[in-house]
Structures are given as structure tokens and as C-alpha cells.
Amino acid sequence: MWTVETVSHVGLEDLDWVSNSCTFREDLKTKKHKHSGPSAMLSLKKYLTEGLLQFTILLSLIGVRVDVDTYLTSQLPPLREIILGPSSAYTQTQFHNLRNTLDGYGIHPKSIDLDNYFTARRLLNQVRALDRFQVPTTEVNAWLVHRDPEGSVSGSQPSSGLALESSSGLQDVTGPDNGVRESETEQGFSEDLEDLGAVAPPVSGDLTKEDIDLIDILWRQDIDLGAGREIFDYSHRQKEQDVDKELRDGAEQEDTWPGEGAEALARNLLVDGETGESFPAQVPGGEDQTALSLEECLRLLEATCPFGENAEFPADISSITEAVPSESEPPGLQNNLLSPLLTGTESPFDLEQQWQDLMSIMEMQAMEVNTSTSEVLYNAPPGDPLSTNYSLAPNTPINQNVSLHQASLGGCSQDFSLFSPEVESLPVASSSTLLPLVPSNSTSLNSTFGSTNLAGLFFPPQLNGTANDTAGPELPDPLGGLLDEAMLDEISLMDLAIEEGFNPVQASQLEEEFDSDSGLSLDSSHSPSSLSSSEGSSSSSSSSSSSSSSSASSSASSSFSEEGAVGYSSDSETLDLEEAEGAVGYQPEYSKFCRMSYQDPSQLSCLPYLEHVGHNHTYNMAPSALDSADLPPPSTLKKGSKEKQADFLDKQMSRDEHRARAMKIPFTNDKIINLPVEEFNELLSKYQLSEAQLSLIRDIRRRGKNKMAAQNCRKRKLDTILNLERDVEDLQRDKARLLREKVEFLRSLRQMKQKVQSLYQEVFGRLRDENGRPYSPSQYALQYAGDGSVLLIPRTLADQQARRQERKPKDRRK
DNA sequence: GACTCGTGTCATACC
């Protein structure tokens, strides 16, 4: 249902097209009656153009919704089909949709408030875009401007109706972009509005004479911009395409936008050879390159729209990739074709960037990484010095020769952020352009940016050729070598943890946990074997019997190196007990705990980690002795506590103690073991000992010392393991930190390359030869000289130099 | 009953 509301969407210019197209279609239908009844047809046209349509225009201007089809379907095909052909995908115009929104309605495109309005809209879009990945919407802008060679303006004046009827003199001149105009940024759009003199209907209901006059004047401005009749000729257009291919890059950057716009429109229009009137090309026809490309755009729209609307990835990515126009198409045309796919600030290059962003995100998702990770990864952080250092002063002069189309070039959308006062107004979405610079699909960027030595900074040489197409093999990312999958995994995980999955508190906790010496050692500290160092130290000060078990229990602690070696030490309590008991030799290592447990089992129960410490290494004792070593019943303890206790202690002695007792060694095993050699020798000299006694004493001393040594050895071994674990954790921490730093560096490097790329494109785009024509990126390239100057050299030379530079590192590696 | 762990002991190497 084609309604006036829809008409109002496409604006007053579109209404011109409506009227013209309608006239043309009517001509087609009434052509057979043309000769028989020209007057009748003329009256019908006049009725349509001057009567109904203009009345509809007026109604639309005042916001009245009128269904035009209801007036026309009886005699004419639907206006939608008349205007747009079978494909009606190009009906909506974002700009006008915006104007029809609540906050956008009522703003005249010539109004000063329009900038504010678009600024507000842009900022709002930025805010809304913060939490999602932006994908171009499917809205298509159609800008059509009627132009009359005689200077008469159609629409509001009766003469326009006559002009419409004049088949020879009538020329339909659209806006700059062949009727399917890209959805530009609101900012750029407002500028374009002013530049193009495009007029949108004043929406206020009071359409005064002054308003109509203003419209008239503005249309005259459009007409004054003038376009030749020949540009609408299809054959002429075909001839031009060849020449265009060579001159496009330069011609588009020249200040010849009116011709360009008309030419662009001409590509989208077919000319009736008989009447000379132009009409929109039938998209499904496929004979027109533009129509084909538009179909591709449609496919691309269909492919990208679901993702943008429902956050779903296209089912077949390759289809989208194929849908992206290849470089084989004329860059200008390509831009024109790409542009409808873009919303907001997206230029063709932005689309490519977004596409790469999409691909990278998918890759990151494949690595279980959130998509926003890549956004964070590639988006310049606020206040990033890199993004600010490269910004030029707001008053940086802009070459007026830079054509409007250049502004629609991929890289130029970023250039605006660098060379225009719109730096601060660059939408956040454009930050997505800080994506991998290696384009999987060649776009106008390559055709204009081309292969240069400087370009080689950003693109592999294979891509720099202008003849490259999208079907080329995937080119290596110059940064790819720096980031292998494993690193990306770790980076991603870290970013995920740091930037995504954890809030600052959690991140700090994670960091603390990561920085702590816990981890595996935490378990050991909780293990019974990891008795506190105090326990170990206390045990070391205890008797030899206790030191064994206690030092063993403290072997897991990391304080070994601080405590030093564990040795036997005299335990006064034990010695006293031994002296009281008249025992000879040193106590078994576990006997102290065993006594403690027997004396007060609750003490041991309070120390569950000591449960398995007190081993009874009495396997050398006779089985009968072992049997008798069982716990005595409490009743027996009551009867003869001292005797029973002595028996119990006797049973708990080690075999060396038993041997010492059996051999009647006159001193304790503790002394035997722990006394220095000199004192030990003195001690031995004091007593008359047999060889068997001396041998036993030496064995006791040897075994005792070896036991301590074994304990220390195990302690050291465990401590070594713990230290190794700690070292591993430290190394992992360092590695993670280095990876984070590497990501930061890569991000900075990418940003710098982006800036250099923009600068390159800007500089190259401004260069003009002696004839004032821009240099072709396919033939020339910029190159940095050693002294810092920039030289314009032939591309072939630049490519050769680039190859040489590539070979040098390889040779060095060899 | 197999297994693990802690411990003591031996043999050996080294200082």
C-alpha cells in the first residue's frame, strides 16, 4: 500500500520522481494512444502531475495520510511499482524516516536545527550502540531530484507540469547516488543536504507562498548544478564506464559532484529511446550492471539484516561475502551500491570493517570469547592517546576539491575524524574500524588506496593490486604471526576474565588469587603433612624422638630454608623422664606423641593431622613384645600407674633404644646422636665400653643422623616441589602479563596503522597532477623517504621496493 | 587386598 506517508518518507524530491515516473509509466501505457489522442494523454498527465500528485504532495507536506493507490489503481499500476519497479526494497529512506519519527518530525532539511537534530540522533545512536554490535540496517535512502533544463521547477508551478510533458526536454536528475543512496551519517547527511541543495518538504502545515518559493529556489539550485542530457543515455553510459574505470578514482574526488550524481543516477535509469525520458532500471532484468549490483545489495541486506535485528549471524557467511561487491566493479559504482547498506556512519569501508569485525568476533566466539572482547580489543579506549594524538586541529583546512564521493569512500569516513572538525562527533560505531586492516574483500579502499609502499604497511602486497578481486586467497594478517591461537586463547581468556566476566572486585580477587602463593600449595598447606612451622620448630626443640615425627610433619611447610636443617635436640622433659626411668638411649621419635595420646587422647584428637604421625617402628621387636605393647586398660593404669607407664614407655622405645638398653649403654641415644664429635668422643672415653657397645653406639649415632638427614632431605624435596610450583605460577603470571601487554601493543599498533592509512589516503587523495586530476592509486603510490619526506612514485616501483623489503627479513632469518 | 603415605633404614656418593 503506497500511501502518502510513504511518499513523505522519500521526500519532496522523491515526489518529483513519483510524478515523473508516474508520467513515464503512464506514457508507456498510453503510448499506443499517444498518436491517436495526445491531448487526452496530456490531460491525464497534467492531471496526475499537477492535479492529483501535487495535491498529494501538499497533503503529505501537511501530514495528511492519503492512499494514492486507491486513486490510481483503477487506471494505473501501483505507484510503488511505477516508481520502484518490482523490487520495492528501496522505498524507505532513513533520513525521511527519521524525520517522521517523533523527534525528527518537523525539521526542515534546510533548517539550522537539523544539525542539532542529527547530532542528537547521532549521539543517541552512539549510546544505543554501546551495548551491541551494529550491523547496517536495511533501510535505503532514495534521493531524487527533478531537474528541468529550462530551469523550470516541477512540482509547485504549473510550468513544471508542462516540462514533465516535454519528452525531449525532460530530464530526471537524481541526487548524487543513483537513486539508491547510502544511508549516510546524519552529520554527513546534513552536510550533503546543504551541498546538494536537496530539499525536503517543510512539514509544517502552513505551507505558505514563501515556502513554495523557497522550494522553488532550492530546486533551481539543483537545476543550476546542471547535468547534460547525454549522461542519461544508456549507450553513452556504457561507453563511459570504460573511461570511468580509469578516471573514476580521480573524477570522483573532483568537485564535480553534480555530474557524478547525475551520472550515478543515469546508471540506475533507463532512457526511453523514443521519448528520452528516464525511468528506473528493472532490477531483476540484470542487464544493467547497476541493477545487478542492486540485487547483490539486496542479498547483502537480507544477509545482514537478520543479524542486526535479531542478533543472529547469517547462516551462510560466504553468501554475504559473495554479496559484497567485488573490486572488479567500478569503485564509484561500488560505493554507490554499498552505501545503501550502511547506516549511520558506515561507509563502504566501514562495512568491510564491520564485516571483519563480525568475522573476528565469530573467531573469538569459536575460542569461547565474548564478542565484546574483540570490541574492547579493537576499540580505542576512551582517552586513548593514540586516538587523540593523531587528530588534527579542528581548523585543519579541508581541500574543497575533495569530492563528495570521496567522503563516502571507506577510509574517508575515518578521515573525517582526522581532518575535519567532526572529529569529536565521530560516532562510536566508527571505532569498529579499528579492526584488522587486512581486508578479506577488496573495496573502494583498495582501488583508491591501492598498493603502495605505505599501503603495504596495512595490506599484503597481493591485495594492493587494483585488479584483485574478492575471490583471492585469504591473505596473511601482518599481525597474525604475533598472535597464534594459543596466545589468543590466553588473551581471550584473560580479557574475558578481566574485561568481561569479572567485575573489578572479582577481577581483583582473581588477581589476588593469581598473585597469591596458593594454588597447589594451598592444598599442601591444608594437608596434615603441612604442619605449621611452629610445630616443626617446637618439635625440633623437643626430644629426638619427637623431632622425627614433628619434623616430618613440618616437612610440607615452606619454612624449611628459614628454619634450617632439623636436627636432634635434647628434650629436658624426655631426659628427665628417661633419667627418672633410668632408661638408656634416646626416645623413639614418635613416642612423645604416643605418650601424649595415651596420656591425653583428646590432645591428639584435637590434632587430627598428627594421627598418622606417630608411627610405631617397632617391627624389629619380637611379636610378643609388640603384643604386650598394646594399650593397657585404664584399670591397670590406676593400679600401678608408674609401673605401667614405664612399661608402656618401654614398649614405645625404638629398636635402637631397646638395643641400647639391652647393651646397657650408659647414656641416651639423644646424646649419642646429637653430641658433637669431640664431645661424643670424650663421652665415650669416660666409659669403659666393649666393642659391641661401641659398635652399637656408632650405629645408633649413624642411624640417628641418617634419619635426620632423611627427614631433612624429604623436607627439602618437598620444599623444592613447592618452590617449583610457585615458580610455575609466577611464570604463568608473567606470561599472562606479557600477553596483556602484547595485546595492548598490538592494539596501539593497529590504531597507528589505521591513522597512517587515513593519512595516506587523505594525502593521496589531495594530490593532483599538472592537469588538476588526481593520481590513480593503481599507478602511483606514496612512499616515505629516508629523510622523512613523502614521495609519489609509480606503483610498479613501489611494489618492487616492497618486495625487496619483504625479502630482507627472510634473508636475515636464513 | 591393593594402594598411598609417612617413616626409618641402608647404601652410596659427595664434601
Add this chain to the structure above:
DNA sequence: GAGGTATGACACGAG
């Protein structure tokens, strides 16, 4: 060479 230390290997008990 003796003494001390370190360590691997083994055995044993306990869980």
C-alpha cells in the same frame, strides 16, 4: 680416611 650430609631405594606400619 673419618665424619657428616644428601639422596635413592627399600621396607614397614597405618589409614
